[in-house]
Structures are given as C-alpha cells and as structure tokens.
Amino acid sequence: MAMPLASFRITRFQFARDRVIGDCQVRADEANVAALELVSDSGQIGLGFIQALFSTLPDQAEIERIFAAEAWPGLEGQRAIGLVHRVNRPRGGNQRAFSLPFHEALQVALWDLAAKEAGLPLHVLLGSRRSRVKAYASGLDYHLSDDAFQALFARAAEIGYRAFKIKVGHPEFERDLHRLDLLRQVVPAGSQIMIDANEGWSSKEALMKIEAIRRAGHDLLWVEDPILRHDHEGLRTLRHAAPWTQINSGEYLDLQGKRLLLEASAADMLNVHGQVSDVMRIGWLAAEMGVPVTLGNTFLEIGVHMAVALPEVEWLEYSFQNFGHLVEEPVEIRDGYAYAPDRPGHGLVLSEAARRDWARPAVLRRDQLGEAPAGPIRTLK
Known part of the structure; x- marks a missing residue:
C-alpha cells in the first residue's frame, strides 16, 4: 500500500575516481555524490543519487538544509505513486532549478519507492x-x-x-x-x-x-x-x-x-x-x-x-x-x-559498508581523498 512520505536522509560521499574522465570540454578526477533516501510511513525507502560532475557538493548539513527548504515542502505527506505522475504548469517563477542538482535524484527515488510499494521491479x-x-x-x-x-x-x-x-x-x-x-x-x-x-x-x-x-x-x-x-x-x-x-x-x-x-x-x-x-x-x-x-x-x-x-x-x-x-x-x-534487476524498485540499495566507510559529511581537499575505491577496470592511469 502506498504510504505518505515521512522523512528523508542524505549521505554525502566524496572519493577519487580510478581514472581521469572527460571529453574535449571537461575533465574530472573525483566523484561528488550524495545518496538521497525518501522514507515513507511504512518504512519503505526510495533511493536516488545527487551528483555534481565537475564541482564539489557542499557539506552534508548544507545539502540537507537546502533540500529541506526547496524540495521537502512539496514532498512531505505526499505519496510517491502520485508524485511520479504529477505534471506541473510551467508558469513564471515556478520554472526554476533547485540550488543543488536534486531533479534527477528525486525522480529516481520517487519511482524506486513507488515501484517498491507496488511490489514490482521498476522496469x-x-x-x-x-x-x-x-x-x-x-x-x-x-x-x-x-x-x-x-x-x-x-x-x-x-x-x-x-x-x-x-x-x-x-x-x-x-x-x-x-x-x-x-x-x-x-x-x-x-x-x-x-x-x-x-x-x-x-x-x-x-x-x-x-x-x-x-x-x-x-x-x-x-x-x-x-x-x-x-x-x-x-x-x-x-x-x-x-x-x-x-x-x-x-x-x-x-x-x-x-x-x-x-x-x-x-x-x-x-x-x-x-x-x-x-x-x-x-x-x-x-x-x-x-x-x-x-x-x-x-x-x-x-x-x-x-x-x-x-x-x-x-x-x-x-x-x-x-x-x-x-x-x-x-x-x-x-x-x-x-x-534489468528483478528486485522490487530499481533494485539498488545503499550499502551500509559504504555509509560507514565512505561517507564524507564535510568537504575534503583533493589531496585528502586517499586511494580510489575499486572500479570495474583497475589497470588505468
């Protein structure tokens, strides 16, 4: 049964990439990501990821403050299955971006939660x-x-x-x-x-x-x-x-x-x-x-x-x-x-080991990141 959204949790990550990525316009050698977890009254969790490709995300407390001010008022008490189908009127001042890149993370987290509550894989x-x-x-x-x-x-x-x-x-x-x-x-x-x-x-x-x-x-x-x-x-x-x-x-x-x-x-x-x-x-x-x-x-x-x-x-x-x-x-x-995973929702669950070992609540300098976590290909420099 679809239940209202009751709370949210944000976990900030910052780590070195295992290679420099980029194209003829941009380059990046670190990852700046925050996990967004939307929690319903039933305890079900929808997971999305806030990602800044070429800039550093602020401290976790600041991400939480901005999310609470800009995104959460439109989510609290709502049901995910209704929000994923909602279309807003594109008029005037309601056409504005969030201060941080929440847009994709919200869509992914809401669809994940809606599919879990329906008991279905997202696909x-x-x-x-x-x-x-x-x-x-x-x-x-x-x-x-x-x-x-x-x-x-x-x-x-x-x-x-x-x-x-x-x-x-x-x-x-x-x-x-x-x-x-x-x-x-x-x-x-x-x-x-x-x-x-x-x-x-x-x-x-x-x-x-x-x-x-x-x-x-x-x-x-x-x-x-x-x-x-x-x-x-x-x-x-x-x-x-x-x-x-x-x-x-x-x-x-x-x-x-x-x-x-x-x-x-x-x-x-x-x-x-x-x-x-x-x-x-x-x-x-x-x-x-x-x-x-x-x-x-x-x-x-x-x-x-x-x-x-x-x-x-x-x-x-x-x-x-x-x-x-x-x-x-x-x-x-x-x-x-x-x-496509056959698990409920999109099938991705935030790793508790990652939350324990890789969470970075405060911004680190590049030289403080340490060794990159292992990736699919480790032979590249």
Missing part, C-alpha cells in the same frame, strides 16, 4: 517488454594516455563488448584519427564504433571531419553531439549530408529542448539520461515519431529500467566508473548486455 512498472538491452563500452577517455586508452578498450573487448564509443574533438584532428586507429587495433573486426565530439565542432567542420574519418576507413554507427545542441539547421544538414552514419543528439537538452529537437527532425537518434519521468515522456513521443532512443550514462546504470521499457531503445552506455561500492548489488553487465 515492470514502466511497462518493460524484455529483460536486457545491448550495452556499449564508453571510455570517457579523452584525457587518457594512448596506452591507457588501448588497455581500457582491449579489456572491454575481452569481456564481451562489440560496440565502443570514444571521445573526439581534439584541436589537432590527427589525434582523433590516431585514436580511432588505436581502437581498431584492440577490438574485434566488425565491431560497431561510435564517436562523441561533445559539441566540439561547427556544422561545416563536422561534415568535413566525418567525411575524413570515413575516408580513413572507419565506419561509424553514430556521431554524438557533433555541433551545438540548438543548431537544428546544422544538425539536419549533417543528417542529410552523411547518410552513411547517424546523428545522435539531445544529451544536453532538457525535456522541452528534446521535444523541439524531435519536432525539428534534427537528429537520427535521441540521447536521454537518468530522469525517469522525463525519459519516459520523451521516449513515448520518440516512439510515436519513429525516432530511435539511446540511454546515455545514468548513475549506477539505473537507465536500464527505462531502456527495456521503451520500444525504440537499442543501446545503453556503460562507462566502467567506480561507483559500485555505493550499493549492495549493482546492475548486472555481462557479455555486452545490461540486465
């Missing part, structure tokens, strides 16, 4: 039609050395991946071509290859470089975010001028921006992430329009639930990040597939 509540989805190996590899780059993708190939995405957009284009050559040396022949420029190119530049990549003998399944997210005309031009690959966009857009992208016919594929309600809404629209959807990086692969529930999703991104120690049992990734 079943969302209408799943399968139990697994193909996963591709994504390196977040722009700042890695050539040796570390090859080690990462060689290991991914060794454990069963047959699709690989690398970061491009280097000021010296020869380096992008060089990385594609290095990738080809360590993955099986016939593998599917994607590139992600993170908006590093202009429209005409992107076309010239995509064509040069093809002339160099590299077939691409898709090109992700080659140019600015709002350049609908440029994205349409790329779609028609490079019919041998697909233009994947939408990562940096909110729900409204994704809708406008679809309506402008400006992408062959729509890229979505971890906001469960938003992803389902735009995923249904994409299905109606016949546009494929890809699940980009989602924290601890929570996106597998949406991926197996939406009809247009073929791929889920997996980036070998060292977050697994935060939960009792991560999503299973095996032989190039991600498997």
Whole structure:
C-alpha cells in the first residue's frame, strides 16, 4: 500500500575516481555524490543519487538544509505513486532549478519507492517488454594516455563488448584519427564504433571531419553531439549530408529542448539520461515519431529500467566508473548486455559498508581523498 512520505536522509560521499574522465570540454578526477533516501510511513525507502560532475557538493548539513527548504515542502505527506505522475504548469517563477542538482535524484527515488510499494521491479512498472538491452563500452577517455586508452578498450573487448564509443574533438584532428586507429587495433573486426565530439565542432567542420574519418576507413554507427545542441539547421544538414552514419543528439537538452529537437527532425537518434519521468515522456513521443532512443550514462546504470521499457531503445552506455561500492548489488553487465534487476524498485540499495566507510559529511581537499575505491577496470592511469 502506498504510504505518505515521512522523512528523508542524505549521505554525502566524496572519493577519487580510478581514472581521469572527460571529453574535449571537461575533465574530472573525483566523484561528488550524495545518496538521497525518501522514507515513507511504512518504512519503505526510495533511493536516488545527487551528483555534481565537475564541482564539489557542499557539506552534508548544507545539502540537507537546502533540500529541506526547496524540495521537502512539496514532498512531505505526499505519496510517491502520485508524485511520479504529477505534471506541473510551467508558469513564471515556478520554472526554476533547485540550488543543488536534486531533479534527477528525486525522480529516481520517487519511482524506486513507488515501484517498491507496488511490489514490482521498476522496469515492470514502466511497462518493460524484455529483460536486457545491448550495452556499449564508453571510455570517457579523452584525457587518457594512448596506452591507457588501448588497455581500457582491449579489456572491454575481452569481456564481451562489440560496440565502443570514444571521445573526439581534439584541436589537432590527427589525434582523433590516431585514436580511432588505436581502437581498431584492440577490438574485434566488425565491431560497431561510435564517436562523441561533445559539441566540439561547427556544422561545416563536422561534415568535413566525418567525411575524413570515413575516408580513413572507419565506419561509424553514430556521431554524438557533433555541433551545438540548438543548431537544428546544422544538425539536419549533417543528417542529410552523411547518410552513411547517424546523428545522435539531445544529451544536453532538457525535456522541452528534446521535444523541439524531435519536432525539428534534427537528429537520427535521441540521447536521454537518468530522469525517469522525463525519459519516459520523451521516449513515448520518440516512439510515436519513429525516432530511435539511446540511454546515455545514468548513475549506477539505473537507465536500464527505462531502456527495456521503451520500444525504440537499442543501446545503453556503460562507462566502467567506480561507483559500485555505493550499493549492495549493482546492475548486472555481462557479455555486452545490461540486465534489468528483478528486485522490487530499481533494485539498488545503499550499502551500509559504504555509509560507514565512505561517507564524507564535510568537504575534503583533493589531496585528502586517499586511494580510489575499486572500479570495474583497475589497470588505468
């Protein structure tokens, strides 16, 4: 039975990453995460994660203060199953972001709690039609050395991946071509290859470089975010001028921006992430329009639930990040597939060992973080 929300708990984590991640625009070597637990009157818990990718979250007490002031008044005494379906009128001052990145964490925690109270895995509540989805190996590899780059993708190939995405957009284009050559040396022949420029190119530049990549003998399944997210005309031009690959966009857009992208016919594929309600809404629209959807990086692969529930999703991104120690049992990734958990809710439970050993209530300097917790791949520098 669905019970009202009674309390919340926030646990702040800060730890070193096991490798530098990033792209041609950004880099990060530490993780700043806070677990958000929403507790109902029955004692059921919905879990989400507040994540700051490129900045430090404040002290736990300050996160709690801001959450209590900005988010909790709209949650207390409400039932999760009602909140996940609620649509607000986008008017005036009610269109404003939280002071901290609570949006995704709230959607994930509320859906987790709603599914638990229904006694169902989240993907079943969302209408799943399968139990697994193909996963591709994504390196977040722009700042890695050539040796570390090859080690990462060689290991991914060794454990069963047959699709690989690398970061491009280097000021010296020869380096992008060089990385594609290095990738080809360590993955099986016939593998599917994607590139992600993170908006590093202009429209005409992107076309010239995509064509040069093809002339160099590299077939691409898709090109992700080659140019600015709002350049609908440029994205349409790329779609028609490079019919041998697909233009994947939408990562940096909110729900409204994704809708406008679809309506402008400006992408062959729509890229979505971890906001469960938003992803389902735009995923249904994409299905109606016949546009494929890809699940980009989602924290601890929570996106597998949406991926197996939406009809247009073929791929889920997996980036070998060292977050697994935060939960009792991560999503299973095996032989190039991600498997949706059959446990109630999204199936992720905050690890009591992580709460005991890795909680960091106060902000630490980078040199105070110590050794990185073990990740899926430990051979990278």
